[in-house]
Each structure stands twice: as structure tokens, then as C-alpha cells.
Amino acid sequence: MDEPLEQLLRRAYRYAVALTGDPVVAEDLVQDAWSSVLESNGPRTGPYLFRTVRNAWIDVVRRGRVVRFEALSEPVPGGAPTTGEAPELLAALGRLRLEEREALFLCAVEGYTAQEVSDRTGQPRGTVLSLIHRGRVRLRELLGMDEREVAR
């Protein structure tokens, strides 16, 4: 049974946010990727759409259409179409390196193992584990948590 399209698109959007760090750019990215999938009549599945989103983001970065910038500590007013209840968390995530953010997203949100993340991103498994670890440490530092706080 195929995943409902709406759910699939939401996941793709979150992944795009993890890649771009910007909800608005993420919408454009999903729009490009989704159009590409529909035009090529590709499978409407999570892995295929995620790969398409990732390739579209690589294209964007290569063409210089988006200048990578440091994420703002404060969310852009009206920038995020719909933000959750954790703007500080998103801001902290935006300060991570792209590779760390992507690995952490795929691991923590999508539930992929390190090997699966390695298969999807092309990074060695050891590198993926390192990225995830450093992302967690950095995120903890940015949120001002120590281990006791996190444990609590």
C-alpha cells in the first residue's frame, strides 16, 4: 500500500527544510523536485522523492542560485510557512553544518540507520556516525543543555 501523497509531501518538505535550513527555500525545492518526479513519471515513493529533493538541492547550490548563509538565531518573521512549537530548536538546527543536519534528520526523524543514511547520502558509514555525533553535541551546546538538563 502506497503512502498517502499528502504524508509523503510533508516528509519531503521537512527533509528539504533540513537541507536548506529555510522553510521558504524548502517549499521551492519540493516544488521543483515534485514537478520533476511527475514529469518523469517516477515512483511516488519516499526514497525516490527524497533523492530527487536532494539532487535538486545540489543543483541549486551548484548553480549558485542560493547563497548559503548562516541561519538566523531568530526565526524570520513570516518566513516559515508554519513553524512548530520549537523555534529555538529550529534556529539551533539551522546553525549546524548541512551534512550534520541532514544526517541527524535522517537518523532522528526518518529513523534510518547509519548504513541507510550512508547509502542515501553517499558518505561512508563512519563519516555518517561522526556527523550524527557531532550534530548532537553541537545541538546540545547551542541549546545550552548539559547532560543533566537533557536527561531531565
Place this chain on the structure above:
Amino acid sequence: MTDERVDGLVREAYEGLEPSPEALGRWLRQAERRPRRSLSVGWILLAAAAVLALAAWPLVQIEPPRRPASLVPAPPVLPPEPPPPAPAMLEAAEAERIAREAERDRLLFQLRSGDRKEQLTAKNKLQRNFSRDPAVVAVLGEGPKIAPEPVGPRAPLDPPNGPLHLRGLWVGSISGGKSFKMTVLGQSGDRFEGTVELQLADGTFTSLVVTGTTTGSDVAFSGGSYAFRANVLGHRATGEVEAPDGVTYHWTAVH
């Protein structure tokens, strides 16, 4: 434990993200406008037919329309195809090919760097055995030219103003169809000696030790009760032989 808590926070942050309703609606409408292309029953049947056709291809034999038996010529009896060469035969053929190439290369080297006699030998062998080999054709077509045999008037056997030079082999015949062979083993001035092999009237051979002299162009030698006389002109000698029984035979020989 700590990592799980951080992961939970990350999950919480991203799962709170939602695309704008406009964007989500637009994406869904796009998907509706481009319905997923699914395999229809027709495509499935067509694919199955293609698979079956491919699988049955070796069994399909297209026969030409048959003519009446009287018009159908008897099929030619073709010799059975030779069986595929066995691996051992292949190895033997390969070894033979390698040997031929080695011989060809040796002859080519000899043609390039040997003396004149070796060059001639190599050229003859190459033309005889490797006339269709491209490498040989290329070399013989534009290879080193072998110096031709110096062609000129053959040196006269008997230098002027001197005794006849008889040393060597003389081969000829005696009247009656018998053979004659003389080998002049040594010559000193106008005297010479050698051996003569004669075929007698009964077909047997006799061997004689002869000694003789030359006078101008005339030659006289004898041995074993046989007396020979001849006149030498160039490389040809013509004369008579008197047998022990007194019968005289005509003989001729060339040097």
C-alpha cells in the same frame, strides 16, 4: 540516553513543520493532473506475448511454401559439417601457427641480414611457403634487393694457350644408351688422372682408374684395357672408346 533525548528534540522540531496549505494544495493538484501511469491489462498482455515469443523463438521454423513433388529438386547432398575442433586440435593448430610465424620471422631476418646465398634461400622459402602472408608480401615487395647473379660469359674451360682444364665431373653417355661418368681427380700440366664408370652392354657397371694426357683440344686416356679419345670443345667432350674386345663405341660427355 542523552542522544535519544536530543533525537527526540530534533524530531519534535521537524515534525512541527508543515508546508503552507497553498503549497501543499498545489502539489496535490499537480499530482491529480498527472495521474500515475499504471500498467493496463493491454500492456500486461503485450508484455506477456513478447516474453512468450522470445522464449519460443528457437522453436519457430519458417518453412517456404512447398511446391509439387515433381518440381521439387532433390536437395543437394551436403557433406556433413566437420565437427568442431577439439581443444587438443586447437592447441596443435595454435602451435603450428606459432611455429610458422617463427619460421617466417627467421627467414625474414635472414633475408635482411644474411649473405647473398642465405638471402636467396630465404627469399625462395618465403615465396614458396609464405606467399600470402602480408608481412612477407610487404617485405618482398619493397625489401632489400638481392644482388643478381652475375651473368656473363662463362669462363672457358680451357684457357687459351694452356692445357685443357679437365678437373671435375664429366657425365655423358655411350652409344647404345649406356651411361658414362668420369671424375678427373687431379691434373698436372697436360697429364691428368681420375676414375671412369661405364655401363656395359649387359647393363652392369664397371669402374676404371684412368690416366691420360691432353694435346691442344684432344684428350686421350686409358685404363682397364679401355682406351678413350675425345675432342673437347668448351664444356663438351666428344670421342670414342675402344673396348677390350676391339669394338669401338662413340661417347659424349659434358663437364
